Amino acid sequence: MNWIILILGGLFEVGFTFCLGKAKETSGNEVLMWYGGFVVSLAISMYLLIKATQGLPLGTAYAVWTGIGAVGTVLIGILVFKEPATFMRLLFITTLVGSIIGLKAVSSH
Incomplete structure (x- = not known):
């Protein structure tokens, strides 16, 4: 259950960065x-991270949480904000996903 909570927290991290990007594009x-939306998503994300670390090692949970946020934010940037999808960006995102999966695989929880 802690892993599900952590993944949801990571998705809310993507949510607050998405809100920052949309705020930059709007006015009034x-x-x-x-x-x-940024404040609400940030609060939910932090709360879920705190809950997840009650049953997972702090270092692993934080690394996975930030990794989900980083990967999700780059994908949102490419898909929504029309940032470049260069070979090197996609390569490094792929290695980051591999690292997140590796951390989960070697975790004893």
């Missing part, structure tokens, strides 16, 4: 909505 009252 709409920007406040995106910043509100």
Whole structure:
């Protein structure tokens, strides 16, 4: 169950970075909505990380949480914000995904 909580926390991390990107593209009252989404997503993400670390090693949980956030944010950047999808970016994202899977595989929890 802790791994599911951690994955959800990582997805909310992607959510708060997505909100930052959308806030950068908007103005007026709409920007406040995106910043509100940022704060809510950040709070949920941190809460889920805290809950997950109650049953998982801190170092592993934090590395996986940030890895999910990093991979998700790069993919959102490519798919939503039209950032370049170069071979090298995709290669390094793939190695990061492999590292996340490796951490899960060697974890005793």
